[in-house]
Amino acid sequence: MPQLETLFTEYLRHGGYLTAIADMMRGGHIEAATFRTYAEWLRGDILKHNRQEKYLLEVLRGMMRTYATQVSWVSLAKELSIEHHKTVSDYVAILEDMHAVIVQEALAEHTLSAAPKKAKKLYFEDPFIFHAVEMMLGKTHADSTAALVETVAVAHFFRKYGKTYYIKGAKGEVDIAYLQDDTFFPVEIKWTTQLRPEELKQVMVYPNALILGRQRMTA
Numbered sequence: 664m665p666q667l668e669t670l671f672t673e674y675l676r677h678g679g680y681l682t683a684i685a686d687m688m689r690g691g692h693i694e695a696a697t698f699r700t701y702a703e704w705l706r707g708d709i710l711k712h713n714r715q716e717k718y719l720l721e722v723l724r725g726m727m728r729t730y731a732t733q734v735s736w737v738s739l740a741k742e743l744s745i746e747h748h749k750t751v752s753d754y755v756a757i758l759e760d761m762h763a764v765i766v767q768e769a770l771a772e773h774t775l776s777a778a779p780k781k782a783k784k785l786y787f788e789d790p791f792i793f794h795a796v797e798m799m800l801g802k803t804h805a806d807s808t809a810a811l812v813e814t815v816a817v818a819h820f821f822r823k824y825g826k827t828y829y830i831k832g833a834k835g836e837v838d839i840a841y842l843q844d845d846t847f848f849p850v851e852i853k854w855t856t857q858l859r860p861e862e863l864k865q866v867m868v869y870p871n872a873l874i875l876g877r878q879r880m881t882a
Contacts, residue, residue, distance in 0.1 A: 673687065674790065674815070675790050675808065675811045675812070675815070676693065676790065676791075676794065677693060677790070677791055678789035678790040678791030678792065678793075678794075679789065679791070680697075680701075680789070680791045682697050682700070683697055683791050693791075693794070695798065698794065698795045698798040698799070699798075701791070701792070701795040702795055702796075702798070702799040705719070705758075705761070705763065705795075705796075705799070706719065708757070708761055709754075709757065712757050714753075714754060714757065718745055718750065718754060719754060720799075720800065721743045721744060721745060722739075722743070722745075722751055722754045722755065722758075723796050723799070723800060724743075724800055725739045725742050725743055725751070726739075726755075726764075726785050726796075727796065727797070727800065727802065728742065729785070730785065730786075730810055731784055731785075731786060731810050731813050731814070732784065733769075733781075733782035733783070733784060733831070733836075734782055734783060734784070734785065735748075735782045735783065736748035736749070736751050736752045736755075736783075738782075739751050755785065762788055763787060763788060763792055764785060764786070764787060764788065765785070765786045765787070765788055765817060765818065765821055765827075766783055766784075766785060767783060767784040767785070767786060767817060767827055767828060767829050767839075768781070768783050768828055768829075769781035769782065769783070769828060769829055769830070769831050770828035770829065770830050770840045770847060772830070772847065775842055775845065775847060777828065778831075781831060782831075784829055786813070786814050786817050786818065787814060788818050788821075789814075789818060790811045790814060790815060793807070793810075793811060793814060808854065809854045809855075812852060812854040813838060813852045813854070816838070816839060816850070816852045816875060817838070817839055820839050820841050820850065823841075824841040824842065824843065826841075826842070827839050827840065827841050828840045828841075828847075830849055830865065832865045832868065833865075834864035834865040834868060835862070835864050835865035835866075836865060837849045837850070837851050837865050837866045837869075837872070838850060838851055838852045839851075839852070846871070848871055848872075848873065849866055849869045849871070849872040849873070850872070850873045850874075850875060851863065851866040851872065851873070851874045851875070852875050852876075853874060853875070853876040853877075854876065854877055855876065855877070856877070856878070857878075858874070858876060858878065
């Protein structure tokens with residue numbers, strides 16, 4: 664377990680990017696040039712789509728402020744100088760096509776599809792992208808571990824099942840829901856040392872739910 668925890672902590676930094684892994688193997692940290700290379704790729708692709716770099720940076724700042732929380736295009740646009748929420752959604756759609764961002768919609772449980780009127784949650788597809796964007800914006804979060812763990816979980820379920828949702832229910836929120844065999848499976852991520860029953864009310868509604876945490880199970 665200690666070795667797995669060490670490797671997972673490293674993954675929360677390099678995200679599996681080979682250049683970043685090589686940096687860490689050589690010097691114990693990811694070189695600024697590696698982050699800059701990725702940032703330049705983001706900028707370059709946005710410019711190829713005839714979009715503006717300043718709007719890209721605004722959208723990314725808005726994403727970081729609302730990271731992994733429920734947000735609508737309208738509420739996100741209100742925090743930016745961008746005049747129309749459609750512009751925000753267009754930039755996010757480009758980032759989604761670039762495999763930089765995951766847009767997670769709320770699940771309509773009765774139709775097993777996205778609930779179009781509910782807010783969305785935005786994630787980067789990889790912890791490395793999160794750190795690269797932080798450096799790009801010149802900001803760092805004091806402790807982003809919990810958000811990065813949730814990012815990893817969302818990204819891996821997304822890769823396996825092609826689409827993930829979150830659940831907004833009467834008793835609270837569930838981080839992930841994936842579909843399989845015409846059934847949805849809820850998954851709650853808790854990167855805390857203690858599981859509190861009041862935080863699990865919604866996920867406990869479902870008999871097929873999974874809770875992923877950092878606590879070790881004892882015999």
